[in-house]
Amino acid sequence: MHLHKFEKIWLIFGIGSLLVFLTVLGVSAFYLGNQPPSCLATIDPEKVDTQAPFNEPGLKKVEGKEWEYELVFVASAFNYTPGEVQIPKGAKVKVIATTKDVIHGFEVAGTNVNMMLEPGYISELVYTFNKTGEFLVLCNEYCGVGHHMMTSKIEVVE
Amino acid sequence: MLNQLANTKVDRRDGKLAMAHFYVAFIALAIGGLAGLLQVLVRSGKLELPAGIGYYQILTVHGVILGLVLTTFFIIGFMVSSVSKTAGTFTTRQRTLGWIGFWFKTIGTAMAAVMILLNEATVLFTFYAPLQAHFLFYLGLTLVIVGTWFDSAAIYMKYGQWKKANPGQPSPLLTFMTVITLIMWDVATLGVATTVLFQLLPWSLGIVDTVNVGVSRALFWYFGHPLVYFWLMPAYMAWYVVIPKVIGGKMFSDSLARMSFILLLLFSIPVGFHHQLLEPGIDPAWKFLQVVLTFLVVIPSLMTAFSLFATFESYGRSKGAKGLFGWFKKLPWGDARFTVPFIGMLAFIPGGAGGLVNASHQMNQVVHNTIWVTGHFHLTVATAVLLTFFGVAYWLIPHLTGRTFTKKMNKLALIQGITWAIGMTFMSGAMHAAGLLGAPRRSSFSDYGGAAQAAEWVPYQIAQAVGGTILFLSIILMLYIFVNLAFFAPKGDQEFPVGEVADQAEKTPMVFDNWKLWIGITACLILFAYTLPLIDLIQNAPPGAKGFKFW
Amino acid sequence: MAKTELNRNTETETEIEVEDSSSLKGTLASVFLLGFILIVTWVSVYSLFLDRS
Ligand code: HEM
Numbered sequence: 001m002h003l004h005k006f007e008k009i010w011l012i013f014g015i016g017s018l019l020v021f022l023t024v025l026g027v028s029a030f031y032l033g034n035q036p037p038s039c040l041a042t043i044d045p046e047k048v049d050t051q052a053p054f055n056e057p058g059l060k061k062v063e064g065k066e067w068e069y070e071l072v073f074v075a076s077a078f079n080y081t082p083g084e085v086q087i088p089k090g091a092k093v094k095v096i097a098t099t100k101d102v103i104h105g106f107e108v109a110g111t112n113v114n115m116m117l118e119p120g121y122i123s124e125l126v127y128t129f130n131k132t133g134e135f136l137v138l139c140n141e142y143c144g145v146g147h148h149m150m151t152s153k154i155e156v157v158e
Numbered sequence: 159m160l161n162q163l164a165n166t167k168v169d170r171r172d173g174k175l176a177m178a179h180f181y182v183a184f185i186a187l188a189i190g191g192l193a194g195l196l197q198v199l200v201r202s203g204k205l206e207l208p209a210g211i212g213y214y215q216i217l218t219v220h221g222v223i224l225g226l227v228l229t230t231f232f233i234i235g236f237m238v239s240s241v242s243k244t245a246g247t248f249t250t251r252q253r254t255l256g257w258i259g260f261w262f263k264t265i266g267t268a269m270a271a272v273m274i275l276l277n278e279a280t281v282l283f284t285f286y287a288p289l290q291a292h293f294l295f296y297l298g299l300t301l302v303i304v305g306t307w308f309d310s311a312a313i314y315m316k317y318g319q320w321k322k323a324n325p326g327q328p329s330p331l332l333t334f335m336t337v338i339t340l341i342m343w344d345v346a347t348l349g350v351a352t353t354v355l356f357q358l359l360p361w362s363l364g365i366v367d368t369v370n371v372g373v374s375r376a377l378f379w380y381f382g383h384p385l386v387y388f389w390l391m392p393a394y395m396a397w398y399v400v401i402p403k404v405i406g407g408k409m410f411s412d413s414l415a416r417m418s419f420i421l422l423l424l425f426s427i428p429v430g431f432h433h434q435l436l437e438p439g440i441d442p443a444w445k446f447l448q449v450v451l452t453f454l455v456v457i458p459s460l461m462t463a464f465s466l467f468a469t470f471e472s473y474g475r476s477k478g479a480k481g482l483f484g485w486f487k488k489l490p491w492g493d494a495r496f497t498v499p500f501i502g503m504l505a506f507i508p509g510g511a512g513g514l515v516n517a518s519h520q521m522n523q524v525v526h527n528t529i530w531v532t533g534h535f536h537l538t539v540a541t542a543v544l545l546t547f548f549g550v551a552y553w554l555i556p557h558l559t560g561r562t563f564t565k566k567m568n569k570l571a572l573i574q575g576i577t578w579a580i581g582m583t584f585m586s587g588a589m590h591a592a593g594l595l596g597a598p599r600r601s602s603f604s605d606y607g608g609a610a611q612a613a614e615w616v617p618y619q620i621a622q623a624v625g626g627t628i629l630f631l632s633i634i635l636m637l638y639i640f641v642n643l644a645f646f647a648p649k650g651d652q653e654f655p656v657g658e659v660a661d662q663a664e665k666t667p668m669v670f671d672n673w674k675l676w677i678g679i680t681a682c683l684i685l686f687a688y689t690l691p692l693i694d695l696i697q698n699a700p701p702g703a704k705g706f707k708f709w
Numbered sequence: 710m711a712k713t714e715l716n717r718n719t720e721t722e723t724e725i726e727v728e729d730s731s732s733l734k735g736t737l738a739s740v741f742l743l744g745f746i747l748i749v750t751w752v753s754v755y756s757l758f759l760d761r762s
């Protein structure tokens with residue numbers, strides 16, 4: 001099959017750009033650890049309230065880990081526990097969350113914290129809160145009539 | 159003519175089958191468009207729905223009726239016409255299969271619609287478990303899918319018949335493209351059929367208590383991405399084959415068009431994880447593998463862009479255009495059959511750019527389930543694809559009904575395309591912007607407990623309402639033109655434009671019609687991308703999920 | 710002299726014309742414009758990702 005010279009140039013340029021994108025993403029993900037949330041741990045969705053760490057939702061300082069805090073959220077239709085939380089600025093936090101019923105989203109607006117919560121699965125993401133202010137936590141996956149009322153709040157303080 | 163069976167006009171009986179599909183498609187456009195209008199108004203914070211109608215019920219109507227019904231019916235109608243025109247009239251048996259397919263789809267649609275209207279299925283068009291709809295909703299959607307299998311069977315039979323009558327010849331391009339699109343569709347629908355038949359139906363009937371959510375989602379998205387290519391490829395058929403003829407030019411290359419369709423078949427299925435990038439239970443390495451495959455499916459679109467520009471430039475130069483962009487002015491801007499799809503092509507540029515962002519692994523965290531995504535697919539499916547379909551309808555409907563597309567209708571059609579472009583610029587532009595600020599999709603109006611961030615989104619929501627209202631007007635115009643072309647336009651002969659290749663283009667190699675080869679590679683890629691992660695999802699599954707009706 | 714000059718002239722002109730009538734340089738420019746849009750979009754959102762991480 002014959003390709004016009006210009007089409008060759010275009011395809012080399014186009015495919016080259018795609019390769020550059022993929023390389024940037026791959027290095028960032030596999031080398032720098034910026035993987036999208038992909039936790040493989042599971043849990044019985046009916047026993048969430050009695051199992052650690054979900055029996056104690058909220059922020060907890062931890063020692064000897066790559067992150068300084070763990071922030072545990074439990075989602076159910078149509079609210080998050082805790083309903084509000086304060087985090088010191090610059091804290092490296094592992095957000096750990098799950099749902100007791102249907103699928104929910106977990107988005108901290110204006111940050112890269114964005115993940116799906118699915119019944120039976122635990123979702124995790126490590127994030128450093130470098131900017132002070134109030135951040136809205138909201139559900140971004142449809143979960144029923146009260147979906148748009150499902151919120152929480154993260155306050156990053158000095 | 160080389161081609162022994164091609165018709166100058168689509169046979170009247172095949173035309174009837176196609177028209178039946180178009181009636182349903184345009185009724186769907188009317189209902190879905192109204193739902194869209196209500197959505198943008200509610201989301202602006204200025205309107206509350208009367209009579210206890212829920213926002214999410216309307217949104218389910220909109221997604222199902224436009225995303226699934228309008229698209230599928232239009233596409234099958236277009237395919238039936240294209241095959242009948244280029245490979246010859248269907249036999250009675252083939253046409254009967256086509257009618258069975260039509261009734262399966264129509265009855266299935268009616269069943270799903272009734273359940274949505276009764277508020278028994280407010281689960282949105284993606285029906286994610288463990289939200290549990292009435293079993294008739296799932297059954298209805300299954301019938302729609304089974305209906306398309308009958309349609310494919312009819313078309314495969316026609317294709318086989320053509321091959322037998324024309325040994326050693328490459329199949330007519332439109333027929334080839336139709337067959338490849340349907341193969342992709344049939345392979346993809348196996349996934350959604352599996353989750354519906356073996357998981358969701360027994361579960362909604364109470365035969366089993368729980369459902370494996372991880373597996374159900376993987377099967378759904380195994381289907382969900384090829385679904386969007388099922389929308390796009392018929393638009394590419396029109397761009398590659400019809401548009402060159404409409405402008406009076408030549409197709410750039412037959413082989414390259416086939417090549418890009420083969421690549422679309424190979425790489426549009428093993429990529430469903432790019433919709434599940436932020437989900438637990440799937441190893442990020444498998445996600446990344448499918449991200450790479452997703453980037454490969456960009457290549458045929460890069461080829462398409464080149465072919466289209468080349469067609470336009472060659473035509474312009476043959477009319478004496480000079481300079482770098484002189485050809486642009488020579489294009490027939492007064493002809494809606496060209497201009498309206500052309501607006502669609504333009505919309506596909508930002509649409510494709512947004513798609514690259516969505517598929518970019520961890521970058522998905524910036525946009526996932528924000529209204530950016532809604533902005534994205536209103537550019538791709540609701541503009542690029544839909545305006546192309548409208549551009550096809552302008553000549554195909556009168557072709558099938560024995561009428562003509564008059565100057566007056568052409569003028570209205572141009573206004574239709576331009577108002578769509580304006581409305582969509584507002585709506586989609588505001589959606590993209592608000593999404594980057596974090597505004598969620600699939601959400602009724604909310605002030606999120608008075609959050610300052612949510613207040614920032616409101617002006618964008620008002621811009622969406624302005625754009626959405628203009629779009630709704632454009633839909634009304636389209637419906638008016640459709641009714642005119644179907645029932646009132648003057649009798650006459652409207653051409654079915656099928657492009658020919660430029661003289662210097664080479665002969666089409668036969669390898670493209672080697673289905674064993676292409677289906678084999680497709681299967682290998684699917685097995686490669688899905689086997690291990692799927693086994694993982696089954697073996698390491700958590701306790702199953704009970705059903706919930708939270709609406 | 711003058712005659713050959715004239716001949717030459719028309720020859721090169723038709724040559725240019727033939728080349729111009731089959732040239733795809735506008736296509737090349739257009740696709741590169743498209744590529745530019747893809748790159749700018751991608752880089753912008755990637756910067757947003759970096760800024761927020
Ligand atoms: C009058 C024209 C239209 C308007 C005003 C409109 C408006 C909207 C809005 C505001 C949403 C998002 C609602 C939300 O996420 O809360 C939406 C979703 C959607 N639209 Fe449209 N739209 C229009 C036309 C179309 C067309 C022509 C198609 C398809 C061909 C389409 C397909 C969809 C789909 C599939 C969804 C996703 C539904 C979901 O998330 O469940 N729309 N539309």
Ligand SMILES: [Cu+2]
Pocket residue numbers: 104105139140141142143144146147148150
């Ligand atoms: Cu929700």
Ligand SMILES: [Cu+2]
Pocket residue numbers: 382383386432433
């Ligand atoms: Cu996709």
